[in-house]
Amino acid sequence: MENNSIFIEKLRSSGLRPTKQRLEICKLLFDRKKTFHFTIGDLSKILKKETNKKISLATIYNTVHSFKKKGYLKEISINRDKSYFDTNTSNHHHFLDIDTNELIDLKKEDVDKIKIRKNLPGKKIQSIEVLVKVENNN
Amino acid sequence: MENNSIFIEKLRSSGLRPTKQRLEICKLLFDRKKTFHFTIGDLSKILKKETNKKISLATIYNTVHSFKKKGYLKEISINRDKSYFDTNTSNHHHFLDIDTNELIDLKKEDVDKIKIRKNLPGKKIQSIEVLVKVENNN
DNA sequence: ACACTACTTTAGAATCATTATAAATTAGAA
């Protein structure tokens, strides 16, 4: 039904069998237009509310990490308290509102290309992440 | 003796009484020429080795956090596992070697000034942090 | 030097996110 086939393909290509729990997670993560920033805790709460069943944390962790490994989700390190994930896997940066702990995408064109003038012998750059912390203006 | 007076001043200005435990921590953190990146766990181990006494974790956390609040240490969020601190409190960015988990300073001149072309109404920028992840080149 | 009070230290308990475990359930191939 509907675009489940897309989700099934996403799961299969991540090495996961499509199960109803995982399809619920897919629906929640990938059936949306805007970027979605979330923690595992967020996801768990929303899933419980939307489906009226509880999907165990272990399943959610497992699924999210498989998607991350496959590249369907990006992990964003902000603080030690929680790990954030981002459904926008393109190259982009973030604002972090330190008053609300909200993450906001910066589009590619919002930040000039970063040039690093130093390199480490034997090492290559894997990613460049910019985090712009913002606070109330008063 | 020696430059303890500097440490005492650092402690006092951070709202802390100088105690022998805190002075040991100061010596370890601030009596060095190069930047020092560490976790609380690192610090604890080194302190035990250097002083042959154990300073309790609670004391180390308390002291490090007071220094951070005062601005004598910077906290760097890399992943949820551990929190890193940096004795270099100037404006600078970091390499993270994902093979070894080592942090390496980027000097100010190693990265072009970052210009953010978007602003959020009612918010002002508090900091801009760049993390360049590097990996083995093979 | 002494006493007193507030600040510190400490070990251990509590917390919280995340990971591991092991038994019951389910997907999918034969």
Added chain:
DNA sequence: TTCTAATTTATAATGATTCTAAAGTAGTGT
């Protein structure tokens, strides 16, 4: 349908960090 390996789940384990409450110490005022 049957069978086996993958999955789900509740719960336990882990590990970093924070809390607690009792014992120790700094430093002011005397």
